[in-house]
Amino acid sequence: MRIHFKALPGKGCSRERPVTVDRLRRTGLYLPAMLGEIERKTAEVRGEWEKGRAGVESLQDLEELRVRFLGKRGYIAQLFALLRTLPPEKRAAAGKLINTLREQIEGELESLKGQLAAKAEAERLKREAHDFSLPGVWRGIGNLHPLTQVRLEIERIFMEMGFDVASGPEVETDYYNFEALNIPADHPARDEWDSFYIDEGLLLRTHTSPVQIRVMKSKKPPVRIICPGRCYRRDNPDATHFPVFHQVELLWVEKGLTMAHLKWIIEVFVREFFGPGYEMRFSADFFPFTEPSAQVHIRRAGGPWLEIMGAGMVDPAVFEEVGYDPEEVTGFAFGLGIERMAMLKYGVDDIRLFFQNHLRFLEQF
Ligand code: DAH
16 A cells, blocks of 8 residues: 555655655745644554454564554655644654554564564464474494303303413414424314414414413413413304304313313303203213314204314313413313304304394394
């Protein structure tokens, strides 16, 4: 809407532009306005304001409305311009009228602004509302690799029986891996441990047994340790072989230990690890570092015998090598494969599954 001032104060001012006293003077149309005329125009502006106010829906609408009424060239400014054409003695009354309207508009703009802001805030809160009663989205936190789980379980069982956990290097010397374990360079038993040689006299350890030597060389008896760790052999991968695998070595050296203690330790371990209901069988074997040596099998009643480890009484030659007196102490040791334990426990029939790391396999544990 525009308020047409062209009828005021006389003919001629036909363009719809804000009326200013200056312009009226310039155009020669300056004629004093009538008080009644201003009252009428003010009422018209008020009517217009009420219409405009009703249609406001956004802060932007509101700003447009403000400019239209209170802006430099807005209706109120136009009314004031008209006011200045009144004879001075009539201005006070008309000015009061316009001011009242201006104040009304200002006040209402302010409160509309408040209402719109509150509405916007309420909408924002509604949009951002969270429904805490909805079920959450479960993001799996992952789990330990089955070989790690089995290793930790084995460690737990032996630590509860009073064993310490020892470790040694994966890159070993020929001396610790073979010589000190009573396997001289030309010994045919070396065939069993197909090795990755790194350098003259250096290799990736083929078993965890060298840790026995390192521990015994570093302390006096009694010794009660287990040593879990990675081992390497030049095996071609198949269902039961992999060039990298894990063992847990056990060594107990003390006065008066016999094969019966070894049997007891293994029995406790099997019951803890596999659960009750297993039978155990020792059969003769050969390892250069134990005498006698044994292979240990377990089975459920009627089931097939499953080999779980190699074991034996520590050979006196090994004790002599590390400076222990074989007349003074005896001891036993065993080495078990972590992969083998995991395969038996979980019914996994291919060792390679542990190293392929397919999530569909790993997520089952
Ligand atoms: N080191 C042997 C291997 O890797 C396993 C073993 C057998 C360890 C008898 C022992 C033991 O400590 O007494 O095949």
